[in-house]
Amino acid sequence: MASLRCRRDPCGVICLILTYFSVFYADYVVIQYVVIPAYSDSVWCALHGAVFNLILLLLLACHSKAVFSDPGMVPLPETAIDFSDLRSQSSRMNERGCEGWTVCSRCETYRPPRAHHCRVCQRCIRRMDHHCPWINNCVGELNQKYFIQFLFYTGMASLYSLVLVVSAWVWRIRSEREGESEKETDESPSKHLIVAHYIILLVESVLFGVFVMVIFYDQLVSIITDETPIEQMKNRLMLKDRSSASSPASLSQATNHTPHTRKPKLALLREVFGRGSVLFWLFPLHTSPPTVGGITYSALPDYDV
Template sequence: MAVFRGDPCGITCLILTYTAIFYADYVIVHWVVLQTMLESLWGAFHALLFNTLVFLTVMAHVRAVFSDPGIVPLPQSRVDFSDMHAGGEKNDDWTVCARCEMYRPPRAHHCRICQRCIRRMDHHCPWINNCVGEWNQKYFLQFLMFVGLMSIYSLSLIAYSWIKDCPDCSKEMAVKQNRLLHSVILSMESILFGLFVIAIMCDQMQAILSDETAVEQ
């Protein structure tokens, strides 16, 4: 079941995410590869490989955004809680969600943004405008991994382009200045997002290894 949240913060983060991804693709292809590797087969190789990473990143992100994180379906009829207190327990560690007015399975938690209970909810991530839960955590991890690889690859190509100056840069000062400007901006973006996703990925791996979500910690 595809889902999408109308949360303004989440939508803003989606726009920023795709702006950053496609800006990185533009800088690498136009200002790095075409300026320093145009006459080499390595240029075609790096352009193809980087765009493959961009494609995989977008696909993982789209699946994380629109995949059902593990939404607990609402009951068809009103549940009678007269025999127990709200927040009490049912058989097999099922609990009551006072907001959804239903029983929820073990380790499910209510998200105040999604307004639903999510199975094994880890956290609500504005960068995917969705909860990270039992059913979409793998897509979220894939997205983090590909963003990290894009960041490392971008920094490597930029460093190489600085070592090997482009042929036209010595002739046209404007080309050199624009290339330098875009390279600096992308380097800052790559460092920022690279460190950010590494920190989140470490947190996610720790949660998986300890079998304990961020909500439960």
């Protein structure tokens, strides 16, 4: 039900349609108005066409994996939690090695450390980064890799189409000056139409390129600092509380906060991208979910309700 509700999010559906439309439009303009006219007499025509379409194919594969993969939803309990006895239950959980587990009052379930509730998906997501309308899904522990790969290939496609459009435009201006421009027939597209397509694709490439590069950088920083944007915000708020107000509640909250273990950057990257070769990080291949502190995240603790 929750995943269906997520799919029905109007903003997410619009963003999905916009993503597919932008990809197919870019491919249409690059093939029809850039590669074929500018490189028709050389091997570059087939080469540019093949490489650009390969990047788009990988982009769409990573995107669909990010859209349809489980981001790491915390399973709902079969029986409801008895909220009247939460304190003793949480101490019992700590005794069983489930330290840091909390209770979500909206899902009415126990959740592992670093899991947060998403209001759009209406479920708790393990190591939730954020809810992304562009994939109409949460970015969490199990699909962050696909999301970052999608950003990477979108950045590559934007840069590639930018270079292709600029070079085709320069070629067109040069050949016009030299009087080599192909004689316009009734079937050939008008000059204004070509220029309009070039401008639209340039704007699309710059906008998407800059947008994904900023998010890509943020994602890498959050991985190597081992802190999701939600945790960054929470930690900042806690520090603010600690420095300004010295209320007992905020102090106890701040002292209860346990910083994440300081792991090497490569180990943190491997937790997201998998333990195989670095080359495999480029492909949307399934890797087994990571385990933290001996607890497999896919299992619920052995609690009594």
